[in-house]
Amino acid sequence: MPIFNIQQAQALSEKIQHLDWTLILEQLNQQGFSQIENFLSDDLCELIKADYHHENLYRKTVNMQRYRFGEGEYKYFRYPLPHLLQLLRTQFYPYLVPLANAWFENLNIQRQYPTSHEAFLKQCQQVGQDKATVLILHYQQHGFNTLHQDLYGEVFFPIQMVIVLNQTNIDFKGGELVMTEQIPRAQSKAMVLQPNKGDVLLFTTQFRPKKGTHGYYRVNMKHGVSHLTEGERYSLGIIFHDAAS
Template sequence: MDADVVIDGLDWPGIAAQLDAEGYALLPQWLTPDQARSLGRHAAALERASLAHAGLGQGSLHYFPADLPAPLAAWRSDLYRRLAPIANRWSDRLGSAYRYPRELAPFLRSGRQAGQAHALTHLCQLREDDYVALHQRNEGAHVFPLQLVALLAEPGRDFTGGEFVMTEQRPRMQSRPMVLPLRLGDAALIATAHRPVRGASGADYRVSLKHAISRVLGGSRIGLELSFHDAP
């Protein structure tokens, strides 16, 4: 699969508009069914961590090494290049002077110099009664405000339940829940933890987002989370 062709062919103005409006942007059929299932089969060969041990729910995470295999490494570099202008615009709107580099390599290098060397990109495998609690992946001084999630199993056939859920907490308002209708091979770009929202006065304010996966009712669900920063 030629990652450059897929990524360059996306509707980036539309993606930026949806990220601004909702904090996520859907990428339908990001992977073909065969590509999605092939990627999911990597779980058995990866370092495993328990969601329960981390206090994040029930199920297992399977972490990729820091040097991602192809085509994940190419996706991450090419997506970062497209997302960095959005990240910098959000940084401006939130009153931060920080500027994300145009390329991924110097951003990762800055993180590693600050002690962020634990890779976050992983596969998440959930079986019956497993779930992922609401959380954010924003540890460390160098956090990229966007990440990619993808579904590598087919709802209704491979598993039931297991919806991808986001919540957005605005100041002095109830949390706003969002369910992303992902199918096999679909992906979404989502806010990692915070994003700007334009208030009634015309000024921007910061809102906090978390994401989760609801309880799997049957079968086995597997998904990908692709992060652009590492953890301490």
């Protein structure tokens, strides 16, 4: 399996830079998610998947059934992260910061996120959050993930990302990404998405502001994965804050 080389890193950095960030941020603001199609090549998806059984890369493995999180398995990478994952985490972050800060300002929450990811991780470390949260998830037939939020501690970033590493209706069936939006004093709204291999999905970690007649209010969101009916599904989760454990 080839390694992630300098030329690939440069090409990926340029791809991130030239994304339509105006549209992406507007979609995140209006609906709580944005899907970026055909972002990661098949080769890079396979490169990430190929590392699944290299146990030295991971600090922790979680059996979802044991903790009643669902049915499947996920593994947290340890520091230092593989270069490809480090690049994705640090180079997406600065484009999301303006929206994150606007959300917190609209909700009158006293937090300002720094422009660099390195500076943000120092804020995490100051409250004892120093464990990597980038993870790879693996589901087989009948696997699923219950609705949840990836917070991990006092300090969190309000947007995260998922990249699906294999192809729906070829490698697996079912396994849709499900998001719910809880509007105060109303029923929950469900959104069901099925990204293709290499697609990036950016979405709300915990909540987003929504403008009403009396100003902004908080809309809470959760996400999960529906039952796989066939095959196996791999995905990469990139959470921008670190964990306490």
